[in-house]
Amino acid sequence: MTESRSSSPAEYTWPERGHRRLIGKRLSRVDGPAKVSGKATYTYDVHRPGMLYGKILRSPYAHARIKSIDTSRAERMPGVKAVHIIQGPGTEIFWAGDEIVAVAAVDEPTAEDAIRSIRVEYEILPHLVIDTDPQRAGDMAKPTAEEIVGDPDAAFRQAEVVVEGVYGLPVITHCCLESHGLVAEWEDEENLLVHISTQAVSSIPNQMARPLGIPAGNIRVKMDHIGGGFGSKFSPDRWGIVAARLSKLAGGRPVKIMLERDAELMVAGARPSAYGRIKVGAKKDGTLLAWESTSWGTGGMGGGGRPPLPYIFEIPNQRKQHTAIMNHMGSARAWRAPNHPQACLLTMAALEDLAAELEMDPLDLFLKNIELTGRRAEIYRQELQIAADLIGWKTHWHPRGDQSHGPMKRGLGLAIHTWGGRGHASNCDLTIHPDGSVEIKLASQDLGTGTRTGITIVAAETLGLPMDRIKVMIGDSRYPASGPSGGSTTIGGVSSATRRAALDALDQLFAKVAPALNARPEDLEAVQGRIRVKGDPGRSMSWEQACATLGGMPLTVRGRNPGPGNLTSSGVGGVQMADVSVDVETGVVRINKMVAVQDCGLIIDMKTAESQCYGAMIMGIGYALYEEKIMDQLTGRMLNPNMEFYKLAGLGDVGELIVHMMTGPGYDERGVIGLGEPPVISPGAAISNAVANAIGVRVPFLPLTPDRVLEALHKKGGHHATH
Amino acid sequence: MRDRRPSDERAASLSRREFLKISGLSLSLPVVTDFRVMRVAGAEVKIFGPGKVPVTLNINGKAYTAHLEPRVTLLEALREEFHLTGAKRVCDRGTCGACTVLMDGKPVYSCSVLAIDAQGRSITTVEGLMKDGRLHPIQQAFIDNDAQQCGFCTPGFVVACKAFLDKNPHPTPEDVRKGLGGNFCRCGTYMGIRAAVLQAAHMQKGGASHD
Ligand code: FES
Numbered sequence: 049m050t051e052s053r054s055s056s057p058a059e060y061t062w063p064e065r066g067h068r069r070l071i072g073k074r075l076s077r078v079d080g081p082a083k084v085s086g087k088a089t090y091t092y093d094v095h096r097p098g099m100l101y102g103k104i105l106r107s108p109y110a111h112a113r114i115k116s117i118d119t120s121r122a123e124r125m126p127g128v129k130a131v132h133i134i135q136g137p138g139t140e141i142f143w144a145g146d147e148i149v150a151v152a153a154v155d156e157p158t159a160e161d162a163i164r165s166i167r168v169e170y171e172i173l174p175h176l177v178i179d180t181d182p183q184r185a186g187d188m189a190k191p192t193a194e195e196i197v198g199d200p201d202a203a204f205r206q207a208e209v210v211v212e213g214v215y216g217l218p219v220i221t222h223c224c225l226e227s228h229g230l231v232a233e234w235e236d237e238e239n240l241l242v243h244i245s246t247q248a249v250s251s252i253p254n255q256m257a258r259p260l261g262i263p264a265g266n267i268r269v270k271m272d273h274i275g276g277g278f279g280s281k282f283s284p285d286r287w288g289i290v291a292a293r294l295s296k297l298a299g300g301r302p303v304k305i306m307l308e309r310d311a312e313l314m315v316a317g318a319r320p321s322a323y324g325r326i327k328v329g330a331k332k333d334g335t336l337l338a339w340e341s342t343s344w345g346t347g348g349m350g351g352g353g354r355p356p357l358p359y360i361f362e363i364p365n366q367r368k369q370h371t372a373i374m375n376h377m378g379s380a381r382a383w384r385a386p387n388h389p390q391a392c393l394l395t396m397a398a399l400e401d402l403a404a405e406l407e408m409d410p411l412d413l414f415l416k417n418i419e420l421t422g423r424r425a426e427i428y429r430q431e432l433q434i435a436a437d438l439i440g441w442k443t444h445w446h447p448r449g450d451q452s453h454g455p456m457k458r459g460l461g462l463a464i465h466t467w468g469g470r471g472h473a474s475n476c477d478l479t480i481h482p483d484g485s486v487e488i489k490l491a492s493q494d495l496g497t498g499t500r501t502g503i504t505i506v507a508a509e510t511l512g513l514p515m516d517r518i519k520v521m522i523g524d525s526r527y528p529a530s531g532p533s534g535g536s537t538t539i540g541g542v543s544s545a546t547r548r549a550a551l552d553a554l555d556q557l558f559a560k561v562a563p564a565l566n567a568r569p570e571d572l573e574a575v576q577g578r579i580r581v582k583g584d585p586g587r588s589m590s591w592e593q594a595c596a597t598l599g600g601m602p603l604t605v606r607g608r609n610p611g612p613g614n615l616t617s618s619g620v621g622g623v624q625m626a627d628v629s630v631d632v633e634t635g636v637v638r639i640n641k642m643v644a645v646q647d648c649g650l651i652i653d654m655k656t657a658e659s660q661c662y663g664a665m666i667m668g669i670g671y672a673l674y675e676e677k678i679m680d681q682l683t684g685r686m687l688n689p690n691m692e693f694y695k696l697a698g699l700g701d702v703g704e705l706i707v708h709m710m711t712g713p714g715y716d717e718r719g720v721i722g723l724g725e726p727p728v729i730s731p732g733a734a735i736s737n738a739v740a741n742a743i744g745v746r747v748p749f750l751p752l753t754p755d756r757v758l759e760a761l762h763k764k765g766g767h768h769a770t771h
Numbered sequence: 772m773r774d775r776r777p778s779d780e781r782a783a784s785l786s787r788r789e790f791l792k793i794s795g796l797s798l799s800l801p802v803v804t805d806f807r808v809m810r811v812a813g814a815e816v817k818i819f820g821p822g823k824v825p826v827t828l829n830i831n832g833k834a835y836t837a838h839l840e841p842r843v844t845l846l847e848a849l850r851e852e853f854h855l856t857g858a859k860r861v862c863d864r865g866t867c868g869a870c871t872v873l874m875d876g877k878p879v880y881s882c883s884v885l886a887i888d889a890q891g892r893s894i895t896t897v898e899g900l901m902k903d904g905r906l907h908p909i910q911q912a913f914i915d916n917d918a919q920q921c922g923f924c925t926p927g928f929v930v931a932c933k934a935f936l937d938k939n940p941h942p943t944p945e946d947v948r949k950g951l952g953g954n955f956c957r958c959g960t961y962m963g964i965r966a967a968v969l970q971a972a973h974m975q976k977g978g979a980s981h982d
């Protein structure tokens with residue numbers, strides 16, 4: 049029963065507006081009850097019979113060579129079942145917290161005692177954990193060649209106004225609340241079962257196969273729920289391979305390694321920093337003419353990414369140069385919308401400074417140059433208008449520097465962003481059983497974005513069934529392969545594959561039941577739990593009756609993405625505006641209100657889509673105001689690998705948040721586009737701009753902590769009158 | 772110091788023999804160490820360990836027993852010994868609230884309470900909030916308002932919100948902002964949580980009989 053749909057590809061479409069019963073409505077996530085009752089099982093909650101606990105000894109030095117390792121006391125300790133040297137004598141270590149030795153023991157306290165008993169001698173080598181100055185990085189700085197667009201020299205000469213500034217944002221961490229980790233166990237000599245907290249169920253087996261010397265097909269990966277990933281959980285990581293090795297040493301017993309919080313913050317996730325000296329030239333009326341940027345940043349030994357500058361506004365004349373700094377801060381991972389939040393701050397802050405210099409409203413400056421944003425210009429224009437209305441821009445915006453009395457200064461700021469988000473490769477098996485039940489299997493994962501819910505909605509909509517009749521099974525590498533959840537690609541991929549599978553399954557079902565309804569298959573439709581003749585609803589049968597015609601054999605159809613029909617596309621625009629108050633005596637920044645206006649094509653579930661935007665704004669407020677991986681120059685270690693001093697935004701810190709999703713004509717027909725990344729891009733820039741608007745001076749670096757705010761005020765002119 | 776309740780005294784004064792009778796365990800178990808009493812600075816201090824000691828906990832109205840090292844936290848006991856994994860381990864040092872449970876009706880960070888010190892207390896975890904298979908109003912409100920994404924912070928928040936509402940049955944939005952600062956969410960579900968607390972307060976006012 050695998051023949052493909054006879055209809056033409058054009059028929060793989062989303063239902064028209066007005067014919068959508070579920071798609072786009074505000075529907076509750078299907079795994080909500082499991083999550084609120086504590087029944088949802090995360091990797092951290094997995095408990096296997098005979099399970100051992102793995103712990104890892106980490107390097108206290110940012111740069112060192114291992115001289116010797118003595119594990120003899122750990123090996124003799126009762127309850128210790130396996131000891132494994134991860135990096136042996138002679139190995140060079142490049143960041144503090146790197147893995148040296150692992151143990152597995154019958155319980156955590158014993159494993160901790162064993163780790164404490166291990167003696168390692170290091171030869172300490174010089175380290176570099178600074179990223180704010182490429183000059184100090186010596187040959188660890190890797191400059192790229194200068195890039196020229198148009199004629200920047202002539203354009204700067206022609207410019208009537210030129211502004212120059214330095215902006216930046218530091219390395220931050222992912223700080224997933226469920227730390228990285230797994231339970232690995234050998235079911236026999238050749239077969240490994242892995243429960244792992246991952247964004248990539250389908251690709252973990254392949255990544256573990258080579259280091260373990262077994263075929264990928266012998267590795268089964270399972271995950272029900274994941275407590276956050278944000279780009280940091282695509283790999284099994286070294287500790288994943290280590291857990292499998294420890295299990296082997298312990299005769300196949302399950303070994304669980306979940307990182308402690310300090311390790312999670314030190315080694316399991318970092319977003320590269322970015323800094324830039326930016327020069328912008330414009331005409332007096334705000335027309336942008338020239339851009340020059342010298343940027344740098346670090347992602348640890350990998351050097352970090354390169355922010356796409358200038359961001360969105362394709363200024364006709366550009367000179368750009370970027371330097372990647374390699375250092376010992378620990379390696380970077382993809383962090384929601386890699387490189388975009390950095391590029392957004394560096395660009396939007398420079399443009400806002402230009403507007404201030406021109407004594408122009410930045411909203412007008414953006415609109416003036418909106419054609420430079422390319423094919424999404426109209427989307428941005430619409431979104432800017434809506435956002436301005438929602439935040440009361442025309443009423444509350446004032447020229448730079450709140451001139452009102454008292455220490456509380458209020459300001460508004462804005463930023464715009466973009467992202468791709470086309471659906472990834474995805475396969476699913478949709479089975480209709482003769483008893484009428486429906487299940488869908490795919491080796492995808494739900495990061496909390498609502499993947500399960502989205503699949504359920506699409507299948508239920510297509511088959512004309514209520515959502516609770518659809519059983520979605522994900523999180524098992526034995527199911528049809530589906531792409532990793534990164535880059536906002538999941539919803540487009542799984543919804544398209546599900547839609548195709550459900551349409552094909554319906555075609556096959558229609559062919560079976562058409563004779564009984566005395567109709568042609570193409571004249572049938574599935575509506576409200578019935579199969580009926582279009583335009584003649586009296587001629588119908590129930591879903592159950594229809595499925596009974598399948599006889600003894602369930603009907604299974606494979607759905608795929610990419611595939612026929614334009615069900616997903618790429619490229620979204622979003623606008624955010626922030627309203628802040630700054631206490632110029634204490635330097636404390638408060639968010640009064642933030643507005644996000646976002647497009648993402650056809651929305652499957654409005655409720656979880658809005659949640660993505662709220663969540664992204666809140667994460668953005670976190671990195672705008674609080675978050676920074678602070679490195680100790682002396683020891684080369686992270687100074688705040690805990691949640692007291694690596695501060696996330698709390699419930700009382702985020703002000704009033706408003707989300708407006710763009711829907712309807714011009715949006716829906718683009719198909720499904722992902723939403724995880726885009727709304728997290730603008731908050732840093734919008735908030736930084738709002739603070740500048742409030743206090744009359746740019747605070748150059750995020751996070752906008754009180755000390756940085758006060759320093760900027762001090763530099764501006766020492767004394768800031770509070771009248 | 773926390774206030775001691777009579778039941779606490781009783782639990783603390785159980786002899787090892789009595790404990791083993793109650794828990795129905797045979798003496799063939801590996802030897803467990805009882806506590807000793809020392810006088811320190813004029814006060815009596817119980818010294819447990821080294822080694823495992825018998826522990827009985829009253830969780831969601833049921834008695835649970837185990838042999839635990841004195842250093843084991845309530846959170847570890849719940850998760851590793853009794854497989855009640857609703858409370859999550861995140862910071863493991865009293866910052867994030869993911870491990871929140873109720874002890875005699877008050878919210879505590881279970882990562883920062885020793886299991887041996889939780890004896891004699893009435894402990895409620897997120898698993899204990901459902902009654903007769905029905906969600907507690909705050910749980911339903913979390914679903915309605917999508918106050919969860921990955922859901923890892925959710926059990927801690929649900930318990931914290933229940934405790935908050937027990938103390939503040941008629942909260943203003945401002946009360947909610949001030950009163951729920953002891954839990955963190957990385958996915959950013961605070962808007963949903965604020966709305967959920969207000970909805971649950973409203974529902975409870977409407978006479979829902981859940982406690
Ligand atoms: S785990 Fe207990 S407060 Fe964070």
Ligand code: FES
Nearest residue numbers: 920922956957958
């Ligand atoms: S829902 Fe993911 S941490 Fe709160």
